[in-house]
Amino acid sequence: MGQAANPITAVVLLLLLSILAGPPPVSAKLKTTTISFNTFTFSDPLKVDPPATISSGALQVTLDTANSAFSSLTNQSGRILYDTPFQLWEGKNDTFSDRVASFNASFLVNIYRLPGSPIAGEGLTFVVAPDLNVPLNSYGEYLGLTNATTDGNASNQILAVELDTFKEDFDPDANHVGLNINSVRSNKTTSLNLTLLELVGPNGTANFFNVWVQYDGVKKVIEVYIAQQANKTDPTPPRPANPILNSTLELRGLVNQVSYFGFSASTSNVTELNCVLRWNLTVEHYSDENQLITKIALAVGIPAVVLLAAAAVAGYFLRKRWLARSNPHILGALKSLPGTPREFQYKDLLKATNKFDEKRKLGQGGFGVVYKGYLANEDLDVAVKVFTRESLKGEDDFLAELTIINRLRHKHLVRLLGWCHKHGKLLLVYEYMPNGSLDKHLFSDAESKPLSWTLRLKIISGVAAALHYLHNEYDQKVVHRDLKASNILLDSDFNAKLGDFGLARALENEKTSYAEAEGMMGTLGYIAPECFHTGKATQQSDVYAFGAVLLEVVCGFKPGTRIGGYQFLVDWVWALHREGRLLEAVDKKLEEDYVVEEAQKILLLGLSCSHPTACERPKTQEIVQILSGSVAVPQVPPFKPAFVWASLPMVEGDSTAATTTNTLSFTTSHYESHSTPMAIESEHQRRHSDSFNTV
Numbered sequence: 001m002g003q004a005a006n007p008i009t010a011v012v013l014l015l016l017l018s019i020l021a022g023p024p025p026v027s028a029k030l031k032t033t034t035i036s037f038n039t040f041t042f043s044d045p046l047k048v049d050p051p052a053t054i055s056s057g058a059l060q061v062t063l064d065t066a067n068s069a070f071s072s073l074t075n076q077s078g079r080i081l082y083d084t085p086f087q088l089w090e091g092k093n094d095t096f097s098d099r100v101a102s103f104n105a106s107f108l109v110n111i112y113r114l115p116g117s118p119i120a121g122e123g124l125t126f127v128v129a130p131d132l133n134v135p136l137n138s139y140g141e142y143l144g145l146t147n148a149t150t151d152g153n154a155s156n157q158i159l160a161v162e163l164d165t166f167k168e169d170f171d172p173d174a175n176h177v178g179l180n181i182n183s184v185r186s187n188k189t190t191s192l193n194l195t196l197l198e199l200v201g202p203n204g205t206a207n208f209f210n211v212w213v214q215y216d217g218v219k220k221v222i223e224v225y226i227a228q229q230a231n232k233t234d235p236t237p238p239r240p241a242n243p244i245l246n247s248t249l250e251l252r253g254l255v256n257q258v259s260y261f262g263f264s265a266s267t268s269n270v271t272e273l274n275c276v277l278r279w280n281l282t283v284e285h286y287s288d289e290n291q292l293i294t295k296i297a298l299a300v301g302i303p304a305v306v307l308l309a310a311a312a313v314a315g316y317f318l319r320k321r322w323l324a325r326s327n328p329h330i331l332g333a334l335k336s337l338p339g340t341p342r343e344f345q346y347k348d349l350l351k352a353t354n355k356f357d358e359k360r361k362l363g364q365g366g367f368g369v370v371y372k373g374y375l376a377n378e379d380l381d382v383a384v385k386v387f388t389r390e391s392l393k394g395e396d397d398f399l400a401e402l403t404i405i406n407r408l409r410h411k412h413l414v415r416l417l418g419w420c421h422k423h424g425k426l427l428l429v430y431e432y433m434p435n436g437s438l439d440k441h442l443f444s445d446a447e448s449k450p451l452s453w454t455l456r457l458k459i460i461s462g463v464a465a466a467l468h469y470l471h472n473e474y475d476q477k478v479v480h481r482d483l484k485a486s487n488i489l490l491d492s493d494f495n496a497k498l499g500d501f502g503l504a505r506a507l508e509n510e511k512t513s514y515a516e517a518e519g520m521m522g523t524l525g526y527i528a529p530e531c532f533h534t535g536k537a538t539q540q541s542d543v544y545a546f547g548a549v550l551l552e553v554v555c556g557f558k559p560g561t562r563i564g565g566y567q568f569l570v571d572w573v574w575a576l577h578r579e580g581r582l583l584e585a586v587d588k589k590l591e592e593d594y595v596v597e598e599a600q601k602i603l604l605l606g607l608s609c610s611h612p613t614a615c616e617r618p619k620t621q622e623i624v625q626i627l628s629g630s631v632a633v634p635q636v637p638p639f640k641p642a643f644v645w646a647s648l649p650m651v652e653g654d655s656t657a658a659t660t661t662n663t664l665s666f667t668t669s670h671y672e673s674h675s676t677p678m679a680i681e682s683e684h685q686r687r688h689s690d691s692f693n694t695v
Contacts, residue, residue: 030099031287032472034624035082036465037279038458045083046262047132052078058110059276061124061144061265073114073271077144079127079134080276081262086285093253100251101285102217105261106239106630108232110208111165112273113200120200121166121270125180126213126263128159130256134264141168142184144264156182157256160264161213161224161245164189165200165272175199177224177245181254190245197228200272208232208277212239212630215249217284222249232277235598236629280628282621342418344429349373349384349420356386363437363486372432381432382417386425408474412466414489414499433497435490438549442485442556450589455494456553457598461627462496463488467546468620470498471539481537483545484526485552525559525568529643530614540614546623547609554602556587570610571640573603578638601626604633612643 037044039057048054051063062076088101105126113120123143137147145158160180167174170185175193178186192199201207212225223243229236261281265274352373353360362370368387375382406416420427435441438459441451463483470478480498487500528544531537548559551569559569566572573585586599605626611617618626618634625631 030284032282032284032621033086034282034465034468034473034621035280036461036624036628038461038628039278040276047079047081047083047260049079049081049132049134051076052080052134052265054080057277059263059279061263061274061276062267062272064273064275073267073273074269075139075267076271077134077139077142077264077266079129079132079144079262079264081127081129081132081260082281083132083260085258085260086283087258087287088255088285089252089257090286093257100217100220101215101283103213103215103261103281103283103285104625104630105213105279105281106210106236106625106628107263107276107280108208108210108229108236108278109163110206110232110273110275110277111163111200112206112275113203114271114273115203117203117271119166119174119270120272121174122266122268122272123162123164123166124263124265124274124276125160125162126211126261127161128255128259128261129264130157130259132260138264139266140268141166141266143180143266145180145184146182152183152185154182157254157259158182159249159251159255161211161222162186163199163209163211166268166270177226179222179224179245179247179249188245188247192226192244195244197226206231210236210239210629215251217251220248220250222247235595235601236278238632239630278628280625280630282625342429344418344420344427346420346422346425346427348375349427349429352376352382353384356384373429381434383430383432385428385430387427408470408478410466410469410473412462412495412497413469414497430499433489433499434492435494437486438488438490438496438553439485439558441490442552443558450556450587453590453594453598457602457627458494459488459490459496460550460553460602461624463498463546463549464620464623464627466496466498467542468624471542471620477539479537479539480542480545482523482526483542483549484523485549485558488549528614529612538614539620540617543609543617543620543623544614547606547617550602550606550609551585554587554599554606555585556589570607574607574610574640577604577607577636601633604636607636608634612641616641 040046040054040059041057042048042054044054046054046059048059053060053064055064059080060078061080062078063073086101086103089099107126109124111120111124122140125143125145127145134144135142135147135150138144142148142151143160143162143164145160146152146156150156158180162178162180162184164171164176164178164186165174168184171178172189172191173193175198176189176191178189180186197209198207199209208229208231210227210229213222214225215222224245225240225242226244227237227240261283263274263276350356352375353371356369356371360371360373362372362383364370368385371384371386373382373384374380408416414433415431417429417431419429444450467480467483470480482500483498487498489497489499491497526545526548528538528541531541548570551557551573552559555569555573557563557569561569563569564572564575566575573582576582576585582600582603583596585603586594605618605623609617609623622631622634626633
């Protein structure tokens with residue numbers, strides 16, 4: 001008998017044959033990425049091309065007078081771009097396709113005329129560019145886009161929406177919006193003089209404008225909207241019903257296939273300050289990791305590909321073995337896993353936590369206890385999570401959490417620093433959050449100062465961004481499965497960071513839900529109604545939990561609070577909405593120190609996320625846009641809809657199986673009479689504490 005083929009050798013040979021035969025046709029996959037900046041710092045993922053700078057929490061796209069490194073504001077040009085490019089279409093430039101990327105940008109700008117200046121200039125643009133560099137000599141009329149040599153060249157691959165404040169010979173006036181393609185001579189312009197909107201106010205007066213730039217990659221249409229805002233701290237006004245400028249536009253072949261988004265601006269002998277104070281960008285772009293791997297393989301050559309393939313296959317089998325329940329060699333698996341974070345010494349963690357002193361305890365739950373630690377030799381505060389379930393299942397919990405969070409990278413997710421496995425103990429080390437968890441601030445004693453409205457908005461916006469990243473921007477779709485106030489941690493500046501990935505699971509490709517073999521996990525009040533019947537966690541059930549958090553933050557009550565004759569907070573808020581008394585739900589501790597329009601928007605968004613039917617809830621992309629003010633809140637019916645769910649086929653994925661629809665009025669009485677929620681509550685009480693303050 002012949003010897004069985006080595007699986008690694010087989011895969012390597014297949015890869016080699018594939019490369020020698022030429023790359024196969026690959027279909028790129030559409031992916032949605034949303035970025036949101038409510039303020040700006042130098043730590044943000046932005047390419048700042050001097051003299052552009054960041055100061056006072058804003059993008060100063062041309063020189064800011066506060067920057068003394070330059071002596072003059074005249075004849076300057078700058079760019080500030082998001083430092084990661086986006087693939088805008090699939091295939092070659094001349095390949096016909098009905099689909100290119102869509103994008104939706106909204107931003108708040110202040111174009112400021114300095115005191116004593118009779119006129120201002122030159123202007124500010126929102127730009128799609130092929131690279132991160134501002135062209136030389138692009139000051140004056142060239143707006144940081146082109147220069148005298150390159151203006152009008154198709155090779156510029158530039159698309160820009162200009163807010164022009166200076167009249168050149170080719171401009172209609174000194175107060176207009178223009179669409180620019182490879183040139184500062186606009187393809188289409190709209191004067192603002194008839195709209196009573198003035199981009200630059202009188203001397204020393206700050207005018208603030210919200211601008212929306214939306215491109216539909218299916219209809220091939222670009223639209224620009226603009227609305228004035230009284231001052232920068234006011235809530236974002238609704239987007240106007242009609243665009244100030246619109247045009248048909250084919251992106252394919254016009255800009256670079258892989259392009260950057262951001263801003264450019266310029267001054268000439270006349271000057272102005274070109275400031276961007278907020279920016280939200282959603283891009284539905286193409287993402288193709290397989291195509292990228294093929295390109296790398298062809299670039300590095302066949303020997304490197306063999307090594308890469310061997311490493312990939314070995315890594316696959318190692319990870320599979322590592323995750324297997326029967327694998328007792330967890331330490332070896334951890335040390336061998338590519339990309340595993342730092343291994344901490346047990347003795348160092350023991351010393352850092354003063355031998356896991358009870359006084360250092362930050363929180364406790366079903367999966368472990370969290371302690372504050374101090375690493376003296378690094379002058380670093382940390383949070384150390386010690387897993388308490390000393391079993392193979394405990395190892396599975398540990399590995400599941402490490403596997404997911406190890407590769408997550410987002411400013412609103414708690415950062416994993418490392419791990420430790422010693423004497424049968426499993427430990428994870430996280431960055432320490434000095435302001436603890438959100439619930440501690442919402443439900444503090446009456447004498448402490450209540451969490452301000454501004455901080456509440458900041459926190460929920462951060463959580464929304466983190467959830468959108470988990471659902472759409474990470475290379476695997478992740479469901480958190482235990483989103484609640486006690487798992488939202490706050491750093492020293494009260495930036496929200498989502499933590500506790502003990503229940504989180506990554507969904508396999510094309511899967512939409514994760515079933516928990518031991519029953520539905522989570523916390524009562526945050527669990528979506530369909531989960532009681534399906535036993536599955538989905539992105540929609542995460543959105544339901546986020547809706548509970550929104551109501552909790554605005555109302556100052558926990559989701560399971562009995563109030564106004566109702567068993568749950570959401571039912572009370574819905575009743576107030578029906579009666580036209582929605583604002584009565586706002587936390588009384590805030591007194592009058594909140595913005596009415598914002599409170600109403602968030603309460604309605606909370607109800608929308610709490611819709612009993614999963615498919616009616618907004619997706620995270622829409623949530624981020626609603627919170628930023630670029631999209632209106634969905635209509636919320638006055639009466640809470642009945643809970644509707646589709647019975648699952650006997651075999652998942654079997655399209656021939658019969659599907660039936662059932663309706664149930666999911667009210668307080670359902671919770672009280674239905675046995676499943678009570679059983680789940682008991683399971684939750686066994687494995688989780690309401691006061692579990694973890695990271």
